[in-house]
Amino acid sequence: MTKNLVIVESPAKAKTIEKFLGKDFVVKSCFGHVRDLVKKDLGVDIENGFIPQYVITPDKKKVITDLKKIAKDAEMIWLASDEDREGEAIAWHLVEALGLKEKDTKRIVFHEITKPAILEAIENPRKIDKNLVDAQQARRVLDRLVGFELSPLLWKKIKPSLSAGRVQSVAVRLIVEREEEIKGFNVTSAYRVLAEFIITKDIKQILLSAELNKRFSEKKDAIAFLEKCKNAAFSIEDIETKPSKKSPAPPFTTSTLQQEASRKLGFSVANTMRVAQQLYESGKITYMRTDSVNLSKLALNVAKNVVTDSFGAEYVKTRQYTTRTKGAQEAHEAIRPTYLDNRTIEGDHSQTRLYDLIWKRTIASQMNDALLEKTNVTINISNTAEKFIARGEVIKFDGFLKVYMESRDDEDDENQEGLLPPLTVGEKMIPKEISAQEKFSQHPPRYTEASLVKKLEELGIGRPSTYAPTISTIQKREYVVKEDRDGFIRSYGMITLKDKTISEEIKTENTGFEKSKLFPTDIGNLVNNFLVQYFDNILDYNFTASVEEEFDEIAQGKMVWNQMIRDFYFPFHEQIEKTLEQSQKVSGEKLLGQDPVSGENIFVRIGRYGPMVQKGDADPENKPKYSSLKKGQSIDTITLPEALDLFKLPRTVGLFEDEEVVASAGRFGPYVRHKSAFFSLAKTDDPLEISLDRAIELIHEKRKKESEKLIREFPEKEDLKILNGRYGPYLSYQKQNYKIPKANDPSKLTLEDCLKIINETEPSKSSRAKKKK
DNA sequence: CAGTGAGCGAGCTTCCGCTTGACTT
Numbered sequence: 001m002t003k004n005l006v007i008v009e010s011p012a013k014a015k016t017i018e019k020f021l022g023k024d025f026v027v028k029s030c031f032g033h034v035r036d037l038v039k040k041d042l043g044v045d046i047e048n049g050f051i052p053q054y055v056i057t058p059d060k061k062k063v064i065t066d067l068k069k070i071a072k073d074a075e076m077i078w079l080a081s082d083e084d085r086e087g088e089a090i091a092w093h094l095v096e097a098l099g100l101k102e103k104d105t106k107r108i109v110f111h112e113i114t115k116p117a118i119l120e121a122i123e124n125p126r127k128i129d130k131n132l133v134d135a136q137q138a139r140r141v142l143d144r145l146v147g148f149e150l151s152p153l154l155w156k157k158i159k160p161s162l163s164a165g166r167v168q169s170v171a172v173r174l175i176v177e178r179e180e181e182i183k184g185f186n187v188t189s190a191y192r193v194l195a196e197f198i199i200t201k202d203i204k205q206i207l208l209s210a211e212l213n214k215r216f217s218e219k220k221d222a223i224a225f226l227e228k229c230k231n232a233a234f235s236i237e238d239i240e241t242k243p244s245k246k247s248p249a250p251p252f253t254t255s256t257l258q259q260e261a262s263r264k265l266g267f268s269v270a271n272t273m274r275v276a277q278q279l280y281e282s283g284k285i286t287y288m289r290t291d292s293v294n295l296s297k298l299a300l301n302v303a304k305n306v307v308t309d310s311f312g313a314e315y316v317k318t319r320q321y322t323t324r325t326k327g328a329q330e331a332h333e334a335i336r337p338t339y340l341d342n343r344t345i346e347g348d349h350s351q352t353r354l355y356d357l358i359w360k361r362t363i364a365s366q367m368n369d370a371l372l373e374k375t376n377v378t379i380n381i382s383n384t385a386e387k388f389i390a391r392g393e394v395i396k397f398d399g400f401l402k403v404y405m406e407s408r409d410d411e412d413d414e415n416q417e418g419l420l421p422p423l424t425v426g427e428k429m430i431p432k433e434i435s436a437q438e439k440f441s442q443h444p445p446r447y448t449e450a451s452l453v454k455k456l457e458e459l460g461i462g463r464p465s466t467y468a469p470t471i472s473t474i475q476k477r478e479y480v481v482k483e484d485r486d487g488f489i490r491s492y493g494m495i496t497l498k499d500k501t502i503s504e505e506i507k508t509e510n511t512g513f514e515k516s517k518l519f520p521t522d523i524g525n526l527v528n529n530f531l532v533q534y535f536d537n538i539l540d541y542n543f544t545a546s547v548e549e550e551f552d553e554i555a556q557g558k559m560v561w562n563q564m565i566r567d568f569y570f571p572f573h574e575q576i577e578k579t580l581e582q583s584q585k586v587s588g589e590k591l592l593g594q595d596p597v598s599g600e601n602i603f604v605r606i607g608r609y610g611p612m613v614q615k616g617d618a619d620p621e622n623k624p625k626y627s628s629l630k631k632g633q634s635i636d637t638i639t640l641p642e643a644l645d646l647f648k649l650p651r652t653v654g655l656f657e658d659e660e661v662v663a664s665a666g667r668f669g670p671y672v673r674h675k676s677a678f679f680s681l682a683k684t685d686d687p688l689e690i691s692l693d694r695a696i697e698l699i700h701e702k703r704k705k706e707s708e709k710l711i712r713e714f715p716e717k718e719d720l721k722i723l724n725g726r727y728g729p730y731l732s733y734q735k736q737n738y739k740i741p742k743a744n745d746p747s748k749l750t751l752e753d754c755l756k757i758i759n760e761t762e763p764s765k766s767s768r769a770k771k772k773k
Numbered sequence: 774c775a776g777t778g779a780g781c782g783a784g785c786t787t788c789c790g791c792t793t794g795a796c797t798t
Contacts, residue, residue, distance in 0.1 A: 009792060034790025039787095086791055138788075147788020277793085289791085307776090322795045336795075351793055401793085606777045618779070626778050652774075665796085666775035678775055709798095730798060 002026045005074040007094060009081050009179060012281050013113060016729045017080075019599060020115040021122075026074075028067060034060040042148050044141050046569070050562040052141055056097055057240065073096050078125070083109035084329035085555065089136035092128050092350035102127075112296040112333050113286070141565050142166070142547060147537060148623075149576050150531070156525060157585050159606060160290065165663045166544060167470055169531055172479045173457055173539055175447055176520045176528040190215040191222035191436040191495070194255045195388055197234060197379070197429040199421070203460035205243055206421045208429065210379055210390035212281040219493055223504075224435040226497040228384050229434050235386070236427045237380035241512070245369040248400035250293040251334035251362050254464035256337050257288070260361070262450035263407040265353055268596050269514075270448040270613050275350045276335070283338055285358055290332035291457075293321040295362070299333070302340040304364035317368040326460030328549050336362040367400035375420055376477040379429070392420030396462075409451055428707035431497070434509040438492040446517040450484065463546045478610070479524035487513030522611045522635045526588045593640040600624075602643050604635040609667075611635050613643045630665065635708070639729040645688060654692035661695045664685040674699055715752050722746050722754070 004025045008014050011029040035054045037043030045051040071077055074571040075102055079091035091107055096099070106125035110117040143166055150164035193212035198205050216222040252260070257276065261267040267275070276288035295303070301319055307316045323330060337359050345355045373396055379388035395401065447455070453467045462470055474480050491508045520528070528529075532539050543610055547568075554560040589605035600616040608630065614626035627646040629638065629672055650664035653672065661674045663681075670681040672695045679698045681687060711721040711729055720733045722740075729746035731738040731754055740746050749757075 011793075029792080031794095033790070036790090036793095037788090059795095082791085090791065136790095143789045145788085149786035149787095154786095163787045165788045167790095271789080281793090463790060465792080469790090605778095609777060612778065613779080620779095623779085627776085628778095664776070667777085668774055671775060680775090732798085 002070055002074045004076050004078060005067075005070050006078040006080050009087070010287070012283070012715075013070060013287070015282070016113050016218040020118045025078075026070060028070065030067065030081070030090065030094060031060065031063055033057065033093065034064055034097050035049065035091055037144055043144060046481060048323055050141055050565045050569070052137060054093070054096075056127055067094075068098050071100065074102070077104055079105060079107045079128070080109070080121070081332035083111065084331040085132055085136045085551070086751075087331055088129055088132040089140075092130070093716070095128065098269075102367065111292075111331065113296070114296055114298050117296070129555075131557045132555045134561040136483040137550040138554055138561040138564055139551055140548075142568060144642075145572070149573065150535065150538070153576060153579060154527060154530070156580065157583060158530060158587075159523070159610075162523075162527060163473070164527070164531060166538065166547075167456075168473050168479075169458070169528070169539055170461055170541065170544070171452060172474050172520070172528050173455060173523050173532065173541075174452065174479050175474075175518050176391075176446060178444060178526055182443045182446065187439075187440055188217070188445070189438050189440045189492070190217045190218065191493070193222065193225065193434065193436045194438045195434040196432045197388075198428045198432050199423070199427060206388055207432070208421060210377070210388035213387050213389050216358070219495070222459060222495055223502065224534055225384070225386070226495060229381065229431065229497055230500055230502075231383065233358055233382040234388070234429050235380050236425050236429070238376075238378040239423060239425055239682035240376045240378075241395075242374055244372045244374050246372065246401070248319075248364040248398075248404070249361065249406040251365045252358060252466060253291050253323075253325070254289050254294060255291070255453050256327075257335055257358070258453050258467065259450040260357060260407060261354060262448060263409065264357060267350075267354070268656065271350070271452060275354045277564050278357075279347070279355055282347075282349075284342075284351075284355060285338060286334070286336050287332045288335055290330075290335060291323065291325055291328040291464055292330040292332055293323055293335055294319070295333045295336060295365075297486075299340060299362075300366065301745060303363060306340050306363060307313060313365070314397075315367050315402065316398065317326055317399075319367055321365070325457060326545060327595050334362075335574035336602050337690055359405075364400040364573050367403065368397070370395060370401040371397040377420065377423060389448045390420060391417045394419055399467055409445065409448075409539075433496060433498045435494060435496040437494050440490070440492070441509075442711075445491065445729060446514060446519065448517060452518060459541050459544065461541075474524075477523075478521050479527060480518045480520055482516055482518055484516065485512075485514040485519070486515065487511050504757060517639055523589060523608060525636070526586060527608055530583075530586055534583060535575065537575075546637075567583055587606060588635055590635060592638070592643050595644060601606055602628070602640060604643065606635070612637075615647055623624075628665070630690065631669070649687055651688065653690060653695050656696050656699065656750055658691065661697055661699075663690050663691060663695065672698060709745055711751070714754075717751060720751070720754055731757060757771075 006017065006021070006027040007026060008017060008026055008029050009032055014027040014029040018025065029430060034056060036057050038055050039055045043053045079088040079094055081087040107128050108125050110121040120301050147163070147165040151162060154162040154164055179426050181536045183586045192215050195210050197208045197210065199208060200392065210671065216225065259273050261272040264267070266590060273288065276285065279285040280288050303317055304316055330424065337355065340362065343359065349353065373394045375392040377390040381387065399610070403521065441576060449471050452471065456462045456467065458462040470664060488508050489508050490511050493504065495504050537543065550559060550564050552560045554564060556689060587605040589603055592602045592604055593603055594600065595615060603614040604614065605614070607626070611629040611634070611713055613627050613629065614624045616622050616623050625647055627649065629635070629646070633642065653661040653663050656659070656674060659675050662673060663674065663688055670685065670687040671678045672690065679702050680700070681690065685694065707726050710721060714720050723730055723732050729740050731740060740757060743754065
């Protein structure tokens with residue numbers, strides 16, 4: 001008999017809390033939201049005050065059944081979902097879905113999973129805050145209305161299966177607009193002058209590096225300056241020393257963890273979250289989806305002890321950070337090691353590295369400032385007004401730097417400031433070498449997954465639980481691609497003054513290469529331009545912020561949620577209707593030129609299946625030829641010769657085993673076909689150039705793999721085979737697949753054994769078969 | 774899984790945010 005049932009969102013949390021509460025309490029988890037709007041249509045009754053039509057989410061049916069069973073016998077149900085808008089709604093949905101009575105239900109909240117915090121929560125129960133629930137309903141309904149009215153518009157005007165939404169469309173917009181900025185960026189160059197001086201002290205020679213306080217945009221000015229330097233005298237005019245300090249970064253939130261794991265460990269956002277989830281489930285770190293930088297009192301104490309023991313008391317500085325992030329709801333702690341005194345953990349390479357990062361960041365956040373001394377040395381040039389400046393930085397006390405330093409996106413190692421030699425004002429020096437190097441201005445950087453998350457967080461768009469899924473959605477819809485791009489060779493001027501002679505040379509550098517950056521695709525550009533043109537209000541970077549203000553008013557009881565939705569919806573729906581009527585279908589069509597052979601027009605545009613080229617005008621007399629663009633090509637940049645090449649496929653490569661080998665490119669990339677079988681090309685193969693020898697090699701490779709796939713077949717039953725698949729051995733019989741029970745050795749199964757397995761087990765359903773239902 | 778792009782029409786796609794396993798050939 002269960003006296004008390006506590007329901008939390010996460011099963012890992014449930015396990016921990018159960019330990020704190022004793023035998024009168026059973027703690028279960030509901031695995032997040034348990035109900036949602038119906039999926040198949042709008043799910044909102046617009047005529048009747050926007051009543052949401054909720055159903056129990058299919059994968060939560062079992063969870064609800066189980067909870068119902070326990071709740072029936074319990075004296076009291078404690079709803080302990082997170083203390084934020086979504087958590088409050090989860091509690092309310094649980095009441096509805098489980099049919100709980102008010103007298104048997106209490107709502108409790110806590111921000112940290114520690115015994116005192118849980119006990120205190122139990123001592124201070126409250127009721128469900130219906131205003132906060134309504135704010136969540138408004139959020140949910142607004143997102144549904146926007147997504148399910150905009151997306152179908154795109155299906156009609158651009159291409160089926162596209163999607164748009166409050167969050168993803170802004171994410172795409174950021175990437176599209178950044179690319180436009182880059183395209184429109186005006187690269188300028190200027191000469192940066194560096195000098196290396198020799199100071200003679202007694203018999204010792206000291207070197208000092210300095211940079212001129214001015215850059216020359218014209219080469220002739222740089223040369224003129226160096227000419228002056230030939231006969232100039234150099235001396236120290238001023239030495240300015242001032243103390244400065246650096247403070248540690250706050251503990252990790254989801255967003256900052258994703259950024260640092262990307263910069264320091266090269267993890268993708270999805271990878272970071274996968275590994276963090278593993279660490280959380282094994283009890284090594286606190287919850288990984290959080291927007292809070294807060295640490296529990298317990299953690300602060302342990303951190304203090306760890307710092308004292310490891311580095312000494314002078315390194316301790318206990319700090320409580322406050323969140324400045326827009327829209328943060330702070331239902332959890334910051335991401336930190338559960339036990340800060342565990343310096344390292346058992347685990348695989350990714351886990352130990354991510355844990356190490358989290359440990360360092362957390363510990364550093366509780367350490368003292370680093371004290372620095374910055375020195376600026378001004379060097380006078382006798383015959384001109386410009387000055388050379390030498391900069392130095394000395395760490396007087398390393399503080400938190402002993403453990404951890406946050407990385408930046410735009411790190412360049414050019415300006416390394418180190419220790420300066422001892423100098424005095426008036427000291428004379430002679431230049432060993434002075435050089436003016438042409439430096440180019442940098443366009444704004446393309447987004448990485450992590451820097452996009454950072455930007456979204458700044459705009460208050462999206463939540464810790466959605467950053468990674470959003471990034472995956474916009475890639476899945478093919479609005480953006482994450483890829484590496486080659487750079488190019490650029491030449492720059494270098495003028496050097498050495499031994500009283502000036503020499504000029506042209507040098508080259510490799511620049512502009514990109515690694516794992518987000519680029520917009522043709523479809524991304526087209527969809528974004530369409531949405532920005534007709535729905536600038538929704539695509540506005542401040543749209544989320546302004547609706548969030550209204551959600552807050554609903555939460556405070558100052559606004560009625562469906563009133564707010566009504567005020568939004570009707571003008572928005574009007575906008576949809578108007579766009580439906582007035583806008584043209586968009587395909588981004590562009591006339592590229594003419595086919596030199598036939599004189600026919602060559603067009604590029606977005607077709608039913610993506611970017612394509614068309615040869616010939618479409619009219620009743622003439623059916624044009626079509627072909628899809630290759631991966632990496634864009635309707636924006638494709639040239640006429642490249643387009644013409646696309647019509648050369650399919651192409652006969654030669655004869656093999658008396659049958660034609662044909663090379664082409666299909667839905668799943670380039671392939672060769674032989675005897676109606678398909679063989680995918682490798683990345684390095686080009687269907688336009690592939691040789692017969694190489695094609696035959698591919699055919700042999702695949703045949704070999706096929707033969708390895710077959711473990712056993714039976715002459716008496718031709719449609720029964722034991723095969724080796726991606727997930728281990730399985731049975732294939734009459735186009736159905738069957739799992740082989742683990743106890744069996746697949747290579748020793750007899751025909752009888754197989755038939756028995758087939759009769760006793762259900763065929764494994766393919767995901768496609770499920771979808772069709 | 775492997776060539777589609779007209780036009781018709783059926784039936785489908787789609788949002789954001791909260792949680793983890795189930796399951797794939």
